[in-house]
Amino acid sequence: MDYCERLQKVSVLGAAGKMGSGILLLTAMEMADQLLQNKGQKMELWAIDLSPEGLRGLIRYLRSQVLKAAEKKMVWLRRVYADRPDLVENGDIISAYVEDVLGLVSTSTHLSDAWGSTMVFEAIKEDPSVKVPVLSEIAQQGGGKTWFFTNTSSIPISRLDEQAGLNGAVIGFHFYNPPAVQKLVELIPGKNTLPELVEFARMYAKNLRKVVVPSNDHAGFIGNGHFMRDALWAIQTAEKMAETMPLQQAIWFVNRVSQEFLLRPMGIFQLIDYVGVDVVIYIMQVMNPFLPDEDLHSPFLDALLEKGVRGGQFSDGSQKDGFFKYEKGRPVAIVNPVTGVYESTAPLDEAVKALIGELPGLTWKEVNFAPDKAEKLSAFFARLKGMDSHGARLASAYGRQSRLIGELLVNSGVAQSADDVNTVLKTGFFHAYGPINEYFN
Amino acid sequence: MTGGYNTISLGTGRKEFNPKKVRPGLELYIKEAGNGTLAQIGGAVTVDECVIGNFMASRFNRQAHLGGFIPMIDEALRYKPATRVEGACASGGLALTAGIRAVLAESAEVVLALGVEVQNSVKAIYGADILAGAGWYPDRKAGHAYFFPGQFSNRAGAYFDRYGRETARQGMARWFRNMIENARLCPTAQEYHNSTGDLDALGLSEPDGRSFVDHLNVFDCSKVSDGASAIAILSEEGLKRAGIPREQAVEVVAWAQVEEDITKPPADLTVVSTIKEAVRQVLERAGITIDQVGTVETHDCFTIAAVLAIEAMGLAKPGHGGEFILAGHTSRMGRIPFNTTGGLIGWGHPTGATGVHQAVTIWEQLTGRAGDSQIRIHSDRPFGLTVNMGGDDKTVVAILYKKP
Structure with missing residues (x-):
């Protein structure tokens, strides 16, 4: 089966979800692009989800996103539509492309529509007890021809393979959120994954213009391998600091230092909110049994979730309340972990002023897009070393811890190199620099 | 006027x-x-x-x-x-x-x-469709997504093939720099706020045919x-x-309005023959030579259009327009300052207004009211010339003005 034949019938499971919709969008455009270059082929794409309402929203999302994408690749589209004399202006061609992409997509709430797929992309609940029976059923109905791509961010691929009886026809293909925007894909072959499947997956990722980082099949892979440990360290650090100050103040302090002093795009607790408190807890639960020397678990997060603090995002991409309540994307209030009530962060800024000390005077934005980024970072972290404040000291400790986590991922064989770890954090998490660096020696 | x-x-x-x-x-x-x-x-x-x-x-x-x-x-x-x-x-x-x-x-x-x-x-990609109306519609299908940048990219490509790329490319980049520097002196210019340090590097950005056109970068183009x-x-x-x-007031000494057949492609991509004819007519009618012109507003919808216009005016031999720019002759301190408020690349190109804007700039310069943009107009060269082009060298208006 060649590349196009493999795309004959593709199903995306969980297609109306945040990850699924992005995967569906990218796959639909890839299929349409292949069809435009290889006329005469037949392809179909099934968007399968339990929610009919979600599927309707998906089509609206697809339409708007394909339109934007088409506007950006007009030079190429004009070439591939050269044989259509009825399409003259850019506007004509863009409309035709949108219809061509949407014309490939059928929506369904029935899993049976995925039967006989040549390729299945799975982006359903991050729970082996949900994933395994679904994959297993499609495999049985597919007569062995279905290849499975799972978007799991934490479950070992070999385990899914074995439990669902997929005979190596599965690979981890982990997009970052949102898939249409984020450049990174972690590619995770299981121990029995078919070599031709790996080869196809690389080609597919390349055609989607993604940066591929291979990860070995260890729970959490590289991205969550770093993020979960990084988050847990931050939580535990805040808890320790709370021996001498109110817990909210400690959380706010750690959040600000992780963003402002480490020059990250958002603070660590904001990142937990972005991913979702419930999702973070869940990923830790999935990973923890595979990590005999660690305890990747936070009772504090459990307690928050019990109070209904979940984080995550609304379907329009805006942030739900988590550790913080947000206005225009910025945290303005922080949850009281005891009462569950949100209190303004303004008084906390006043309270942590002395602790934080001199502010860095440089932001992630100013560094990340600067042409002389490396020089800026070296100069900044050299200055940080000379600062005598709790803020600067916490930042250094945090940076060293982040590096330890990165090294652990390489040493334990999750990542193949320090470069791969750094690429994942820079590309998938938009960090200005990788965790394995010399800044905090 | x-x-x-x-x-x-x-x-x-x-x-x-x-x-x-x-x-x-x-x-x-x-x-x-x-x-x-x-x-x-x-x-x-x-x-x-x-x-x-x-x-x-x-x-x-x-x-x-x-x-x-x-x-x-x-x-x-x-x-x-x-x-x-x-x-x-x-x-x-x-x-x-x-x-x-x-x-x-x-x-x-x-x-x-x-x-x-x-x-x-509208977004630029749809604006390109609209602006393509300045060409012949049956040519649109085979044309570039960015139709007019495509037309002038083809001209640039043909020019590079015939005369070599290096000097021409540098001349085009210098033109861009001169235009931005002039625009920085004119408060109504679109690039008035431009504070980029290294304009030469921008001007020399390598064109990328995958996302734009083969022989021009976006800095070679006038503004939307x-x-x-x-x-x-x-x-x-x-x-x-x-x-x-x-x-x-400035005196309108002579004017020329010249039309070329929109259904025919240019006979020679390296020559803007309609501009050449319009300039010839206007100078002849005024009874002067180009050497008596003190300042020019030319239609630099693309940097290559400026290079070609300089040659069409007879200021440089064919293939030497880039050198003429690089020698500084067209800069505001040069022999014959061009586009002293930034032209279409620096001041902007509200298409239907551009011809009038050129006249306003010449009037300002010749009557000493150009503010920070003011250049010195020598008494032995009291003329200002405007060249306004429609489409790919199809409609051209050239007007010659004299200092009062």
Whole structure:
């Protein structure tokens, strides 16, 4: 089966979800692009989800996103539509492309529509007890021809393979959120994954213009391998600091230092909110049994979730309340972990002023897009070393811890190199620099 | 001519430009520019006739019938003749020649000539479709997504093939730098706020045919702009009526309006033959040579268009336009300063207004009111030349002005 034949019938499971919709969008455009270059082929794409309402929203999302994408690749589209004399202006061609992409997509709430797929992309609940029976059923109905791509961010691929009886026809293909925007894909072959499947997956990722980082099949892979440990360290650090100050103040302090002093795009607790408190807890639960020397678990997060603090995002991409309540994307209030009530962060800024000390005077934005980024970072972290404040000291400790986590991922064989770890954090998490660096020696 | 007025050229580059916010429409620009000129010539009562140049409001703004906006400027313009003229990006130039003709025919003593275009109403990729209307529609299908950049990229490619790339490319980049530097001196220019350090590096950015065109980068291109310009064209009698002393006006010494067949491709991509003919005619009619011209406003919709125009004017031999720019001759301190307020690349290119904007700049320079943009006009070279081009060298208006 060649590349196009493999795309004959593709199903995306969980297609109306945040990850699924992005995967569906990218796959639909890839299929349409292949069809435009290889006329005469037949392809179909099934968007399968339990929610009919979600599927309707998906089509609206697809339409708007394909339109934007088409506007950006007009030079190429004009070439591939050269044989259509009825399409003259850019506007004509863009409309035709949108219809061509949407014309490939059928929506369904029935899993049976995925039967006989040549390729299945799975982006359903991050729970082996949900994933395994679904994959297993499609495999049985597919007569062995279905290849499975799972978007799991934490479950070992070999385990899914074995439990669902997929005979190596599965690979981890982990997009970052949102898939249409984020450049990174972690590619995770299981121990029995078919070599031709790996080869196809690389080609597919390349055609989607993604940066591929291979990860070995260890729970959490590289991205969550770093993020979960990084988050847990931050939580535990805040808890320790709370021996001498109110817990909210400690959380706010750690959040600000992780963003402002480490020059990250958002603070660590904001990142937990972005991913979702419930999702973070869940990923830790999935990973923890595979990590005999660690305890990747936070009772504090459990307690928050019990109070209904979940984080995550609304379907329009805006942030739900988590550790913080947000206005225009910025945290303005922080949850009281005891009462569950949100209190303004303004008084906390006043309270942590002395602790934080001199502010860095440089932001992630100013560094990340600067042409002389490396020089800026070296100069900044050299200055940080000379600062005598709790803020600067916490930042250094945090940076060293982040590096330890990165090294652990390489040493334990999750990542193949320090470069791969750094690429994942820079590309998938938009960090200005990788965790394995010399800044905090 | 006298009483020139330019609105700002609004679009990317201006701090006040926000593509997500509602922006002023045609009405505001027409009104501001019209009133700007009327205030300098004794008000609307002195005006006999109006001409408004516009290229594609019918598509950019879904608005035709622009003559109807003239009485909106001032009630005293009601019931007076108003005509909209169109010749693609030379529409502004046509507004001027239409006004000049009316004055020469003695059907008017005072004509208000205006040009306007509001282009930021659509994304650039759709704007490219609209602007492609300046070409022949049957050529559109085979043309580039960015149609006109594609046409001039082909010209640049042919020029590189014939004369070599290196010097031409550097000349084009220098042109870009000169235009931005000139624009920084003119508060209405679209690139007035430009503070980029290394303009040479930008100008030399390698073109990327996958996302744009093969032989031009985006800095080789003029701006997508909203704006209007206006100027008054008056007879001697008209000047008296408006109470304007001669030294506040420039004299129109000669003009040429030249048309080429839109259905035929250029005979030689490395020559802008219609510009060449228009410049030949205007100089001949004035009885002067190009060496007597003190400053030029040329239609640099693309840097390569400037290179080709310099050659068409006879300032440099074919293949040597880039060298001429690199030698500094066209810079504001050079032998013959070009586009002293930034031209289409630096000041902006509200297509239908551009021809009028060129006239306003020449009027400012020759009457000493160009502010920070002012260059020295030598008494032995008291002439200013404007060259306004529509389409790919199809409609050209060249006007020669003299310092009072």
